[in-house]
Amino acid sequence: MLYYWLIISTVLCCLVNGQFGPFKQDFDYVTVRRGAHMFYWLFYTTADVPNYTERPLIVWLQGGPGGSSTGIGNFEILGPLDLSLQERNYTWVNNFNVLFVDNPVGTGYSYVDDWSYYTTTNDQIAVDFVNLMRGFYESHPEFEGVPLYIYGQSYGGKMAVDMGLRMHEAEQAQTIRSNLRGIAMGNAWIHPVDLTLTWGPLLLAAGLVDDAGYENIQKAAREAERLFNEGLYVESTLQWAATQREVFAATHNVDFYNILTKMPAWGPETRSDYEIAREIMIRDLSFTSMTRQEEYNLNYLMNNPVKEALRIPAHVRWGSQSGRVFDMLRGDFMKPVTEGSQLMWMDRLQWPGADNYRNASRNPIWENNQLEGYSKSYGNLRFFWINVAGHSVPRDNPAGANAFLRDMTRFG
Structure with missing residues (x-):
């Protein structure tokens, strides 16, 4: 019983001025269309720079579909606090502004007013994302010129492809003032x-x-x-x-x-x-995995202290609509997005640099005198093989993740 009360005390110390934890942050809902409300959670970089806008903005997309970026991506993979509510020394916030987005609508803290507002295709997800980013830039205009990168893991990688295309179209049409520089797909469900x-x-x-x-x-x-x-x-x-x-x-x-x-x-x-x-x-975990004693149950954490700190509406329960999100996309789940990406399956796809990429050398990745993997590139296209890592590379091999972050953004 003493241990239980110590845990509660630790959580309560993090509820400061409408935020969770000591890190500079912001969060809000954007109504991306009638009946569909998407939630984001922004963490400002802790890098030693005069202004946080000197570092890129990275959007992290969890998989599923229905996996929560604000919960899983944040606490289990790369956010500033881990599930023990201890500071994570390899958090991406050390070098970047990180925007966790609960998408598609119905995921995590995002919600829909009724079932007719769920998405059923990857393109619908992408259109919602563009509207989310429009709302974000309206609230944070200082980020409009900041380099934007979209990182998607698993099904998040599949979503990132069409999001990148839709964002590029919106930039060309001048209907959004963003500075998209690239997308990255980690172990992506793209074919x-x-x-x-x-x-x-x-x-x-x-x-x-x-x-x-x-x-x-x-x-x-x-x-x-x-x-x-x-x-x-x-x-x-x-x-x-x-x-x-x-x-x-x-x-x-x-x-x-x-x-x-x-x-x-x-x-x-x-x-x-x-x-x-x-x-x-x-x-994003095996269903047989177990929470270690010193860690919080993520479902409890998100539906109690975090929910209270972020002032989430009482009727919203984190993750309660996620199963329905997945079900509504069953007809789209097995469809590939390789025609739109031209970023994976390079040896098969036809694109202007295909021959040059095939003939490029495969180079080792050295981090702190350790071989962490290999990379192959041509032009702006990169492919990374990261050693000693499972599905979630940022969690399993942070040093390897630093290599592709630095290559893409010049920071890290």
Whole structure:
């Protein structure tokens, strides 16, 4: 009981002047269209500069769809405080202004007035994002000329592609005063069928499945591909979830986001394949993972002390609409965005620098005399391989993340 009260005391000390924690910040809702309300949480950089506008603005997009940037991206991956409410020494706020956005609407603290206002396509998500940024710049005009970068992880990477295109269109039309310099996609869900087909070969090469397990996984993945090719997009999404179940069966529940992680034993699972897969995608963690004793439960943290500090409306419950967000996008979930991006699958895509990129050298990434990965580039296009990292590179290998941040922004 003493430990419980110590925790509460720690949380309460962070509730200062309508903010959570000691870091300079701002937060607000933007009504991106009638009935749809999107939430953002801005952290100003702590870099030693005369003015925070001397550093770029980075938007962080969580995956899912339905994963909360203000919760997962912030407290679990790269924000200034971790889940123990201790300062994170590798937070991106050290070098950048970071804008966590709960999108699509219905994610995290964002909410819709009724189900008719959810998004169903990637382009609708992108249009909402442009409207969110218009509202942000109206409240923060000092950021209009500041270099803007959009970083998307997992499904956030898929969203980032169309967001970048829509932002560029708005800048060209002069309907938004922003300074978009680039987008980055980390382990992005930009060609879902191709990615699903890689699970079996990766696990076989890593020794995590035998030939029989490999064949079961690939059979399920090829069925997802067949359904997609026939235009049965919702059915393909359901089969993707069934493929994930085959992975768990063959590996005895390998951590889906980091195959190097040791997994605890768990009992019989009563949820459907789809419900399990949806939960994993939204939370960006294996559903069998456990919170360490010194850490807060994220759901409690976001729905109690953080909600109170940020003055979130009483009727909004963090994450309560996230499952519906995912469900509404089932028909779009398996659709690729590689035609719009020309940033991934470079060896297959046709673009002016394709030959030069293919012929470019693959260079090592050295950070503090440690080999953290490799990079390959041509012009403004970069591809990074980061060592010793699972799905969330900024969390698993902060030094490797510094390399691509510095390459893209010249800071870090």
